[in-house]
Amino acid sequence: MVQSTLALGVEAVGCAAFDAGIKGAFGYPGTPSTEGFEAVERLIHKALDGRVAQWAANEKVAYDLAMGMSYTGHRTLVTMKHVGLNVALDAYANSALTGVRGGLVLLVADDPGMHSSQNEQDSRRLAEFAWLPCLEPSTVQECYDLTFRAFELSEALQVPVMLRIVTRLAHCRAALVRREAQCPTSLGLVPEAAIQNWVLIPANARRRYVDLLEKQPRLMAETTPLNRLVPGTTRRGVAMSGMGRAYFGQLLHENPDLAALPRLEIAAYPVDPALEQAFLAQVDEIVVFEEDYPVLEERLGLRGTVKVRGRLDGSLPRTGELSPRLLKDALGLAASTGKTATSLELPIRAPRFCDGCGHVDAYEALQEALVQVGAPETRVFGDIGCYTLAAQEPMAAIHAVVEMGASISMAVGAALAGQTPSVAVIGDSTFGHSGLPALLTAVDSGVNVTVIILDNRVVGMTGQQPSQALDHVERMVRGMGIPDDQLQVLLPVPKQHDANVSAVVAALRHPGPSVVVFRRECIQSIRRGVLKDHDRQERERCTAEVCS
Amino acid sequence: MNASRIHGIVLSGVGGQGVLSLAQILLEALRRSGLQALQSEIHGMSQRGGSVHAQVCYSKLPLTSPILDEGGADLLIALEPLEALRYVSMLRLDGHLVVSEEPQMDMAGYPPLDDVYAALKVVRGAHLIDTEDLARKLNHRQAGGMALLGMASRFLPVEDAVWRDVISQRFESKGARVLEKNLEAFEAGRGLIHDPVGA
Numbered sequence: 001m002v003q004s005t006l007a008l009g010v011e012a013v014g015c016a017a018f019d020a021g022i023k024g025a026f027g028y029p030g031t032p033s034t035e036g037f038e039a040v041e042r043l044i045h046k047a048l049d050g051r052v053a054q055w056a057a058n059e060k061v062a063y064d065l066a067m068g069m070s071y072t073g074h075r076t077l078v079t080m081k082h083v084g085l086n087v088a089l090d091a092y093a094n095s096a097l098t099g100v101r102g103g104l105v106l107l108v109a110d111d112p113g114m115h116s117s118q119n120e121q122d123s124r125r126l127a128e129f130a131w132l133p134c135l136e137p138s139t140v141q142e143c144y145d146l147t148f149r150a151f152e153l154s155e156a157l158q159v160p161v162m163l164r165i166v167t168r169l170a171h172c173r174a175a176l177v178r179r180e181a182q183c184p185t186s187l188g189l190v191p192e193a194a195i196q197n198w199v200l201i202p203a204n205a206r207r208r209y210v211d212l213l214e215k216q217p218r219l220m221a222e223t224t225p226l227n228r229l230v231p232g233t234t235r236r237g238v239a240m241s242g243m244g245r246a247y248f249g250q251l252l253h254e255n256p257d258l259a260a261l262p263r264l265e266i267a268a269y270p271v272d273p274a275l276e277q278a279f280l281a282q283v284d285e286i287v288v289f290e291e292d293y294p295v296l297e298e299r300l301g302l303r304g305t306v307k308v309r310g311r312l313d314g315s316l317p318r319t320g321e322l323s324p325r326l327l328k329d330a331l332g333l334a335a336s337t338g339k340t341a342t343s344l345e346l347p348i349r350a351p352r353f354c355d356g357c358g359h360v361d362a363y364e365a366l367q368e369a370l371v372q373v374g375a376p377e378t379r380v381f382g383d384i385g386c387y388t389l390a391a392q393e394p395m396a397a398i399h400a401v402v403e404m405g406a407s408i409s410m411a412v413g414a415a416l417a418g419q420t421p422s423v424a425v426i427g428d429s430t431f432g433h434s435g436l437p438a439l440l441t442a443v444d445s446g447v448n449v450t451v452i453i454l455d456n457r458v459v460g461m462t463g464q465q466p467s468q469a470l471d472h473v474e475r476m477v478r479g480m481g482i483p484d485d486q487l488q489v490l491l492p493v494p495k496q497h498d499a500n501v502s503a504v505v506a507a508l509r510h511p512g513p514s515v516v517v518f519r520r521e522c523i524q525s526i527r528r529g530v531l532k533d534h535d536r537q538e539r540e541r542c543t544a545e546v547c548s
Numbered sequence: 549m550n551a552s553r554i555h556g557i558v559l560s561g562v563g564g565q566g567v568l569s570l571a572q573i574l575l576e577a578l579r580r581s582g583l584q585a586l587q588s589e590i591h592g593m594s595q596r597g598g599s600v601h602a603q604v605c606y607s608k609l610p611l612t613s614p615i616l617d618e619g620g621a622d623l624l625i626a627l628e629p630l631e632a633l634r635y636v637s638m639l640r641l642d643g644h645l646v647v648s649e650e651p652q653m654d655m656a657g658y659p660p661l662d663d664v665y666a667a668l669k670v671v672r673g674a675h676l677i678d679t680e681d682l683a684r685k686l687n688h689r690q691a692g693g694m695a696l697l698g699m700a701s702r703f704l705p706v707e708d709a710v711w712r713d714v715i716s717q718r719f720e721s722k723g724a725r726v727l728e729k730n731l732e733a734f735e736a737g738r739g740l741i742h743d744p745v746g747a
Contacts, residue, residue: 006575115590139612140586172614173575173587250613254553324617338619341637342667346630347657349562351598389596461596 004177007039009143010170013107013163014039014077016147021182023074023102024052026062028433029462030081031116032170033109037079038463051184057468058404058433059084063091066104070160071198073186074102075151082110082123083403087434089126095160096130097208098198101190103154105147106162109170112291113321118384118403120319122292124269127162131212133219134162134269135226138245140174146226146267148179153222155187157215166291168243168321216270223268229279232262237283237306238331239296241266244289247327255333266296280305287315287330291322350392358520359387359454361492361500363397365518366423366452368497369504375421381414383407383435385427386460386522398425405434408442408451415447421508422448428455432469436476442513443481450507451515453477454492456522457531464525471538477515486514493520549705551608556616557700558638560601561627562652566693569718570625571602573697577706577714578606588614597654599631625700627693628652629664629676636671644673646699646741648692650680675699675741682736691733698737 007015014036017025025044027037041053056062059080066078080088085108092106111117127134133153135146143165150161190197196204238261240248245265252258264279264286280286280303288297288310297310309315315330316322328335353360370378382388382398383406390397400410407424415422426435431453442449455473459465469476477487488507490500500518507514525531549555557574561567571587578585589602603616621639626632626647639645647668651661668674677699679692694715701711715734719727 006572006579167590168588168614171589173572173589174585174611174614175579246612247615250554250611253609324613324615324620328617336617336619337641338621338637339639339641339643339671342633344633344659344663344667346634346659347655349597349599349631349655351563351596352655354596386596 004175006173007140007176008035008170009137009140009165009172010036010107010109011039012140012143012176013147013165015043015176015178016144017077017105017151018043018047019179019181020103020148020151021075021184022051022077023184023186024054024065024069025077025079026054026056026065027079028056028059028062028084029459029465030084030109031462032111032167033079033081033084033107034462034465035170036107036109040077049184055465055468059088060091063088063095063106067091067095067098067100070100070102070104071190072102073188073190074184075104076102077105077107079107080109081117082108082121083117083119084108085123085126087404092126092160093130094200096132096212097200097205099158099208100154100160101158102187103151104160105150105154106160107147108162108164110164110166110292112166115167118401120292122295123162123164124295125293127164127269128295131216132159132162133157133223134164136164136242136267136269137169138242138249138267140169140172140176142267143169144176144178149226157219157222159215159219164242166243169246220270220272223270224272224275226268227271227275228265229275230263230265231282233260234262235282235284237262237264237279237286238289239264239266239279239286239300240289241296242291243322244291244327247322247324248289250324251327251331251333258331271296271299276300276303285309289316289322289327289330351389353386353389354523356523357386358456358492358518358523359390361494361497362452362454362518363387363390363395365490365492365497365500365504366425367397368501369508370423372501372505373421373508375508378421378423379414379419380423380425381407381410383424383426383430385430385454386456387425387427387454390425404430405438408435408438408449411449411451412438412442412445412447415449416445420448421450423450423452423508425452425454427460428453428457428469428473429459429467431473432467432476436480439477439480439482439515446512448511449513450504450510451513452504453515453517455517455519456525457519458522458525460522460524464522464528464530466530470531470534473517473519477517482513482515486510486512487517488515489517489519491520492518549608554605554607554609554611554613554616554620556606556621557604557623557625558601558616558621558635559604559625560599560631560635562631563597563600565600565627565652566690567600567602567627570693570697571604573714573718574604574700574704576717577710578604578704580710580714581706583608583705584611586611586614599634601631601635623700623703625696627696629668630658633664633667639673642673644675644703645671646675646677646696648679648696649676650678650692677737677740682733686729686733686736688729688733691729691736694730694733695737695740698734698739699741701734701738702741
């Protein structure tokens with residue numbers, strides 16, 4: 001009998017990548033993609049067969065690492081959340097032109113409903129934009145099977161393949177049947193005759209763009225077998241993908257009458273227009289169930305031959321996640337009756353800083369320092385991480401949070417408009433991710449900007465992954481051109497409050513750029529002993545090299 | 549259980565209470581009982597002391613949806629009374645609710661406790677447990693979660709031996725003493741529900 005294990009959808013992707021014989025996995029943490037990398041990382045660490053799992057400083061770096069590995073002929077997985085793909089978009093879009101050597105699969109986890117993200121952009125649009133294939137599973141087992149398929153497709157078509165999942169599937173735990181693991185093998189380096197394909201100077205890029213467009217029918221020939229047209233007996237049809245497919249499939253088990261509806265089940269893009277045409281010829285009206293943007297809905301609506309219902313005509317909400325209830329309503333199925341909800345008002349229990357978190361002490365010092373310099377109303381530019389929680393009342397210590405690394409550049413922009421003092425708050429990992437170039441510009445601008453780096457030594461919010469900035473923050477700050485006397489490293493504890501306030505006051509008063517690092521390890525990381533080995537090794541190294 | 553429909557459990561509580569851990573025990577127990585089972589959870593910011601909830605669906609039918617519809621849950625397991633109230637409407641009319649009376653009040657605007665208890669007691673099929681008192685009696689600070697699981701077990705199609713196996717597997721790495729305390733809490737909870745309906 002085949003053994004099954006329990007796995008999250010996103011973990012199933014990692015398991016499949018391992019079993020498909022990848023040489024390495026790369027990524028940057030981001031909910032709900034993080035556990036995909038961690039699953040393959042665990043397998044690689046256990047295998048001890050020379051494979052690598054490496055977190056990168058940001059998603060673009062991760063993608064480029066994967067491209068380099070592919071160049072050597074090895075299979076590779078790269079993982080990120082949807083907004084991370086914005087950071088890696090330059091690499092992703094251009095990799096369509098170079099193509100790949102070893103199979104390259106990009107796991108992107110979208111977050112419809114924005115459970116832990118700043119937008120609900122749809123990565124399928126970016127695959128379409130780059131002219132690249134995208135596979136979209138709807139169950140945990142499909143996460144595994146389609147990842148396997150994605151590696152085969154990537155090598156057959158010599159392009160990167162996106163595997164798009166959403167939060168509900170990423171964090172759905174179910175039985176998973178794995179295949180026998182393949183050993184990593186290499187197709188060999190990009191052959192000499194193909195080197196020019198990887199050199200995107202205009203003459204080559206023009207040729208490669210034509211190649212990519214000419215490849216589209218072959219892409220469709222490969223994706224079409226993963227899509228399915230199921231005939232029915234009514235003139236009302238259903239088109240669906242991802243969780244739409246999962247929810248409809250469930251309703252079908254409970255309401256066998258739904259089998260009368262012709263249905264178009266999409267698991268791979270691009271979708272063959274002939275398949276769409278064949279579906280539309282069977283119906284007068286359809287409803288479309290898909291997560292995030294109305295991608296299929298718009299395509300099917302463009303044909304103008306049938307009435308298309310979905311997010312655009314109000315049959316489904318324009319934003320947010322699908323749910324079984326929304327499908328039932330759109331299909332005219334009776335809703336089930338449950339118990340009566342309480343009439344008691346239930347205030348929201350918002351996430352908050354952990355008890356004893358160093359970020360709280362840092363923010364308290366910053367807020368008091370702003371009072372002392374007579375600028376308590378200063379708008380502070382924040383960034384992405386646990387410390388974003390400070391935007392909530394009653395603390396309300398930061399007043400803008402946009403995307404990774406934005407805090408420093410926005411504070412400089414505001415300073416250039418005359419805001420004094422101008423303050424940015426950014427975490428250590430976010431600083432390493434995309435704060436560095438911003439700090440370089442801050443130094444070049446010469447304006448009065450105070451950059452507060454909240455250094456908790458890990459990527460706190462996503463589960464205390466190692467921060468690439470660990471042990472490097474001061475050197476990076478100095479390297480960007482901040483002079484020694486404008487770099488202060490403080491310990492955010494209540495006992496140090498007064499000294500910390502004075503130090504921040506000095507930074508705020510300095511007419512040029514200055515950096516204040518508040519460093520105290522994340523208390524969750526301490527509890528789990530995440531850095532115990534690292535710190536012991538550092539102590540031993542210090543004893544051996546410096547102190548002897 | 550009804551072979552022609554999906555059954556479901558909703559779990560709720562506060563980040564750090566072990567909601568997801570309980571959900572995984574349930575998932576494994578149902579799966580070992582020969583049922584199709586899926587679990588859905590939401591991570592991320594909710595780990596930081598916010599509301600956390602998970603769902604477990606199980607059925608004799610194939611399962612693809614990890615989400616229950618409102619009015620689709622047979623059982624609600626709540627580690628905190630206010631967090632229970634948020635999900636009462638997820639329960640079927642004949643559904644049951646097992647809930648800890650121990651409040652986590654470190655939030656703004658927590659309603660008066662008596663109002664919360666009163667709102668829970670009017671729910672048909674509600675079973676409240678003073679987990680604080682139980683923890684004291686068992687000399688086991690974290691007995692609450694396992695006791696709730698024990699109560700819940702009376703409504704679920706899982707054999708005693710399977711529960712023991714799954715719980716043992718879960719705690720075996722933490723030593724015999726921890727396992728024993730958890731099994732004890734489970735049994736204590738199990739003993740609180742007599743004559744379950746609809747199991």
